[in-house]
Amino acid sequence: xxxxxxxxxxxxxxxxxxxxxxxxxxxxxxxxxxxxxxxxxxxxxxxxxxxxxxxxxxxxxxxxxxxxxxxxxxxxxxxxxxxxxxxxxxxxxxxxxxxxxxxxxxxxxxxxxxxxxxxxxxxxxxxxxxxxxxxxxxxxxxxxxxxxxxxxxxxxxxxxxxxxxxxxxxxxxxxxxxxxxxxxxxxxxxxxxxxxxxxxxxxxxxxxxxxxxxxxxxxxxxxxxxxxxxxxxx
Amino acid sequence: xxxxxxxxxxxxxxxxxxxxxxxxxxxxxxxxxxxxxxxxxxxxxxxxxxxxxxxxxxxxxxxxxxxxxxxxxxxxxxxxxxxxxxxxxxxxxxxxxxxxxxxxxxxxxxxxxxxxxxxxxxxxxxxxxxxxxxxxxxxxxxxxxxxxxxxxxxxxxxxxxxxxxxxxxxxxxxxxxxxxxxxxxxxxxx
Numbered sequence: 001x002x003x004x005x006x007x008x009x010x011x012x013x014x015x016x017x018x019x020x021x022x023x024x025x026x027x028x029x030x031x032x033x034x035x036x037x038x039x040x041x042x043x044x045x046x047x048x049x050x051x052x053x054x055x056x057x058x059x060x061x062x063x064x065x066x067x068x069x070x071x072x073x074x075x076x077x078x079x080x081x082x083x084x085x086x087x088x089x090x091x092x093x094x095x096x097x098x099x100x101x102x103x104x105x106x107x108x109x110x111x112x113x114x115x116x117x118x119x120x121x122x123x124x125x126x127x128x129x130x131x132x133x134x135x136x137x138x139x140x141x142x143x144x145x146x147x148x149x150x151x152x153x154x155x156x157x158x159x160x161x162x163x164x165x166x167x168x169x170x171x172x173x174x175x176x177x178x179x180x181x182x183x184x185x186x187x188x189x190x191x192x193x194x195x196x197x198x199x200x201x202x203x204x205x206x207x208x209x210x211x212x213x214x215x216x217x218x219x220x221x222x223x224x225x226x227x228x229x230x231x232x233x234x
Numbered sequence: 235x236x237x238x239x240x241x242x243x244x245x246x247x248x249x250x251x252x253x254x255x256x257x258x259x260x261x262x263x264x265x266x267x268x269x270x271x272x273x274x275x276x277x278x279x280x281x282x283x284x285x286x287x288x289x290x291x292x293x294x295x296x297x298x299x300x301x302x303x304x305x306x307x308x309x310x311x312x313x314x315x316x317x318x319x320x321x322x323x324x325x326x327x328x329x330x331x332x333x334x335x336x337x338x339x340x341x342x343x344x345x346x347x348x349x350x351x352x353x354x355x356x357x358x359x360x361x362x363x364x365x366x367x368x369x370x371x372x373x374x375x376x377x378x379x380x381x382x383x384x385x386x387x388x389x390x391x392x393x394x395x396x397x398x399x400x401x402x403x404x405x406x407x408x409x410x411x412x413x414x415x416x417x418x419x420x421x422x423x424x
Contacts, residue, residue, distance in 0.1 A: 010406055014379075017342070019335040033345060040345055045413045046380075047342035050334050052361040053381040061297040064247045067240035068285045075241065080278035083248045084256075084271040168371050169395065172404050180403070 013043045017050055121198030121206075124230050125155045127191075143181045151188070154196045164200060167193040171209070175216065187217055194230075207234050248278065251298065254374070254392040255305050261391035263309045263320065273312065277304040294332040299382045303329035325385040333383030360419055364412065372408035379405060 015021050016029055033040045068076065140148065147170075153163040171193050174186035182189065190213040197206040210227050217223050252274065259270045281301055284290060293300060306326065313320050327333045348354045368376060374393060378384050386398040386405075395401045 007402055007406060010402075010409065013342075017334050017338050018383075019338050030341075033342075042409075042413065043342045044346050045416055046409065047339045048346075048357070048361045048416070049365060049376070049409075049412060050380045051336075051339050051343065052358065052365045053377060054332065054334070054336075056362055056365055057296050057377070057381045063243055064297055065285055065290065067243040067247075068282055070240045071237065071244065073279065073282055076244070076278050076282045077275065079241065079244055079248055080275040083245070083252050084274045165371070166394070169393075169400075169404060172371065172407055173400070176403065176407055 009039055009042055010046075013039075013046050016043070017047060118199050118201065120230065120233055121154075121195045121200075122157065124226075125192065125195040125199070127226060141181075143185075147185055147189070151192050154192045154199070157199055160196055160200050164193065164196045167196060175212070187213065187220070187223060190216070191227075198234075203234055207231065210234075247297075251301055254378075255302060257394055258302065258388065258392045259305060259309055261394075262306075262388075263313060265309060265312070269309075269312060273305050273308045276308055277301060280304050280308075290330075293330045295328060295330050296332075296382045298378075299327050299384075300329050302382075326388065327383035327385075334380065357420060361416065364415055364419070368408075368412070371404060372411060375401070375405050376408050376412065 012021075012029060016026065021029060033043060150163050150167055150170075153159050154167075167189060170182050170189050171186075173180055174182035174189050176183075190209055194206045194209040194213065197203075197209065210231050214224055214227050214231075217227075255274055255277075256267070256270050259265050259273060260267070265273070278301075281304060290297075290300065303326070310320060346354075346357075348357070365376075371393065375389060378389055378392065384392065386401045389395070389401045389405075390398050393401070395404070
């Protein structure tokens with residue numbers, strides 16, 4: 001099945017569910033549903049998803065509405081401020097005290113577990129430097145420029161949250177059946193995403209990506225050995 | 235409702251709204267971060283007032299859609315005060331009405347032809363479990379499209395995709411994954 005046809009299916013199903021079709025279009029679509037198994041199967045699943053999301057979503061929304069009704073306006077204001085301005089200004093003395101407490105707690109309780117995960121990410125994020133010859137040229141495409149910046153973020157441990165979000169999207173794109181700008185970069189995108197998740201303390205997410213990478217790169221024995229080496233340490 | 239539990243729920247909701255509101259306001263209106271922070275905070279106050287005054291009683295749209303509509307309106311006000319005219323063609327959903335029509339959705343589900351109520355209820359329960367457990371970025375994208383009713387353009391702005399086509403591609407892939415997971419899971423129902 002070609003992709004354009006799939007995207008057209010998606011759009012038509014959504015328009016039907018939103019009641020955006022003309023009477024003529026609706027009749028034609030409903031007629032096609034009787035004979036086109038693929039369209040019908042997809043439409044049913046999408047409809048089920050939309051219905052479930054509405055049901056679950058309404059329950060969740062009601063919980064939030066009830067919560068808002070039960071708190072004071074001042075609590076709502078300070079909560080919104082806290083979420084949108086996460087940096088807290090402390091006096092130098094408080095900052096020193098806070099920093100000391102944090103260090104003690106990390107060393108006492110969390111050091112081994114957290115440090116080993118993050119340091120694994122840091123160590124393995126430099127494993128691919130020699131393979132990135134295509135990103136070393138002086139004339140890189142827009143895609144390559146972006147990837148270069150994202151990989152550098154992972155290696156330097158910078159802007160991890162935004163980098164992970166962007167790499168997750170590119171990982172999805174690069175592993176699609178349809179060839180696109182990111183397909184050739186899939187192994188590196190997956191690898192850096194896995195390392196970034198490790199550096200973010202997300203072992204399970206990293207493992208899932210590494211396992212997927214193993215599946216996609218069966219022919220590349222060296223790469224598989226590297227992935228397995230990292231997986232064994234998780 | 236216990237206060238600390240209420241605050242937890244509220245914090246979770248606000249945290250979910252912040253990143254996408256910030257991205258949407260910056261990309262759509264070219265506002266500074268400080269302006270976006272102010273709009274976000276003011277919008278929560280407005281939301282609180284409107285809930286207390288019962289204005290949301292007849293709402294079928296999602297709370298996210300309604301909240302971001304408030305942010306959008308406040309962005310317009312701010313730009314108008316600064317003398318900037320903004321003309322938008324972003325197909326923004328209706329603030330209070332659900333974009334998806336129940337009757338149309340039910341017609342499609344009826345094609346699944348199960349006369350057995352128990353099987354139908356199990357299918358419904360299964361789908362609810364799956365939608366609560368979607369991985370990122372599918373979770374954010376599918377909920378924003380099918381529940382919140384946002385257009386491809388708005389989704390691209392909210393989640394920092396390079397283009398509407400990139401959103402279309404990712405959404406399609408997410409739908410396929412959802413379909414596979416659903417079809418695999420219903421095998422175990424029988």
